[in-house]
Amino acid sequence: MSTSTSAMESLLVENRVFPPSEAMVKAARVSGMEGYNALCAEAEKDFEGFWARLARENVVWNKPFTRTLDESNAPFYQWFDDGELNASANCLDKHIGTPTENKVAVIFEADDGTVTKTTYKELLARVSQFANALKADGVKKGDRVLVYMPMTLEGVIAMQACARIGATHSVVFGGFSAKALQERIIDAGAVAVITANYQMRGGKELPLKAIVDEGLGLGGCDTIKNVYVYQRTKTACNMVAGRDKTFDEALAGKSTDCAPVPVGAEHPLFILYTSGSTGKPKGVQHSTGGYLLWAKLTMDWTFDLKPADVFWCTADIGWITGHTYVAYGPLAAGATQIIFEGIPTFPNAGRFWQMIERHKCTIFYTAPTAIRSLIKAAEGDAAVHPDRSDLSSLRILGSVGEPINPEAWMWYYKNVGHEKCPIVDTFWQTETGGHMMTPLPGATPLVPGSCTLPLPGIMAAIVDEVGKDIPNGTGGILVVKRPWPSMIRTIWNDPERFKKAYFPEEMGGTMYLAGDGAVRSADRGYFRITGRIDDVLNVSGHRMGTMEIESALVSKTDLVAEAAVVGRPDDLTGEAICAFVVLKRPMPKGDEAKAIAKELRDWVAKEIGPIAKPKDIRFGENLPKTRSGKIMRRLLRSLAKGEAVTQDTSTLENPAILDQLGQAY
Ligand code: 6R9
Secondary structure (H helix, E strand, O other), X not given: OOHHHHXXXXXXXXXXXXXXXXXXXXXXXOOHHHHHHHHHHHHHHOHHHHHHHHHHHHOOOOEOOOOOEEOXXXXXXXXXXXXXXXXXXXXXXXXXXXXXXXXEEEEEEOOOOOEEEEEHHHHHHHHHHHHHHHHHOOOOOOOEEEEEOOOOHHHHHHHHHHHHHOOEEEEOOOOOXXXXXHHHHHHHOOOEEEEEOXXXXXXXXXXXXXXXXXXXXXXXXXXXXXXXXXXXXXXXXXXXXOOXXXXXXXXXXXXXXXOOOOEEOOOOOEEEEEOOOOOXXXXXXXXXXXXXXXXXXXXXXXXXXXXXXXXXXXXXXOOHHHHHHHHHHHHHOOOEEEEEOOOOOOOOOOHHHHHHHHHOOOEEEEOHHXXXXXXXXXXXXXXXXXXXXXXXXXXXXXXEOOOOOHHHHHHHHHHHOOOOOOEEEEEOOXXXXXXXXOOOOOOOOEOOOOOEOEOOOOOEEEEOOOOOEOOOOOOEEEEEOOOOOOOOOEEOOOHHHHHHHHOOHHHOOOOEEEEEEEEEOXXXXXXXXXXXXXXXXXXXXXXXXXXXXXXHHHOOOOOEEEEEEEEEEEOOOEEEEEEEEEEOOOOOOHHHHHHHHHHHHHHHHHHOOHHHOOXXXXXXXXXXXXXXXXXXXXXXXXXXXXXXXOOOOOOOOOOOHHHHOOOEO
């Protein structure tokens, strides 16, 4: 074992425990471990009764359900399937006529610092008006609508308006390329695109509509009849007559009343594409009833939401976290939330802390990558240290997207939470719809780097390759043994892939395979996620498939003969992308190699998006392969880390290439 691995493991053995304060326990919605255990016991004793009770108490039904869980076509589980509801009505209409109607729903802070506040009543009017605009163009229940928007209130309005008329949205993150957009439009069979002329990030105006035009121009997108363009900035953009209209044009003369369309509980609320272990991203399909239940309930449980809270989740609506904890959960729970358009380092790296002070944020939910980069910034420049801001409004901190290393956890706990705010380290996935494992702020003693225990009703376990339980203290495969309401329903257009990817036959066909490894501590049985067990990388909390990046690289056919992509640990981004490339020309060196590496990075940015750009590119005349022709990925991972190669290289066809591949560009 190399020193770096043993040093890392020593850091991962964590003995510090932080129990919740008495005051927090006393006031919490789930109070103490007794409260948590009571809910778990209820779920164990009467699984369906538990979920039925929660669904009745937390969701407004147009037609009550009589069936809770239908397992007859497992793993295509159905929840509350004869019930009817509308997701937007559950986020907006339900507050009308209550004191919440005049409460601020959204505090929007733009990239340039401009702040706008919108009440629940106002938001309902804006969503309804946009829903009427969609309706007027013939967009209807069951249609798919692609949303490619900046991180603005209008992005949430677009999603809510789709939900209101029963259209299924598919949000694509504003950093994805024209090609990625085109593929998703085709796969979803979308009828309309909702976008903006530009987006503002860090003082820069970046195009969105031009990328939509380019994507639609790549062909195969004839299903698209309408493109709605929110004019985020004054700069003009290309508009296609008969197809494109500005928001103002679409909204002109439309009523601000629009009756929500009730849909069946299993009606697809949205499709969200995410990376898997093959080249093609998967369209994760979510339901309406079960999803909404969990979005609302996890707001109450995980964040212990109270009426006076000011909640801030920093995730973009292009990711699942921005769906559940920006577009739906906070609204369903009646919270006041902050939506932030910009980036944490503009105009300086104190922006998050200044915003917490400015808006008296009480619950702050962000990603470890952001924390790590702000630690670095604060250490380099005292002016952007959290100490410079009044953070006394904070009562709960959250973390999501990737494992949080104990050092970053301790810094967050001390410097942001001043040792009085519990950190909820929430483990979950695009596929799970909402939190799966997390401490509860008024119940669970915290251990840095551990997502602690499953939420009540979530039957998480650690098993071996054939689905047999593994004792605490031993690492294994993370599974969920029983279905839960907000789980993925299928992969859009690909039910076979859904079954294979998540419910493998070898494990019995009914256990949900998360794709992560985990270990439970010997003493408390706490879960700690050890990382993906498939070919998925986690770069700054963003999921990237290695195969997806490989296919992008080899599609540059004039230059690339072969490519293999692996991850390597990175202090800032968690993992970094490392690409090994065989060119169709002699091995480049020096400046030529640098220039080609840049060309390849730009190519990947164009094929997938800038977030998929490899950090390291290494050239070789060959890739290390076994005699049977398999790429030796474990060996590539060692090379990527800069470790001495300890693997057996005797089967290598051409051992000399190890030297070539040692140089990163
Ligand atoms: C919500 C979200 C899912 C993957 C997941 C795991 C990693 C997320 C984590 C975590 C350790 C946590 N992950 N939260 N790992 N601790 N608290 O991020 O969804 O983008 O689909 O990513 O992220 O590897 O499998 P998604």
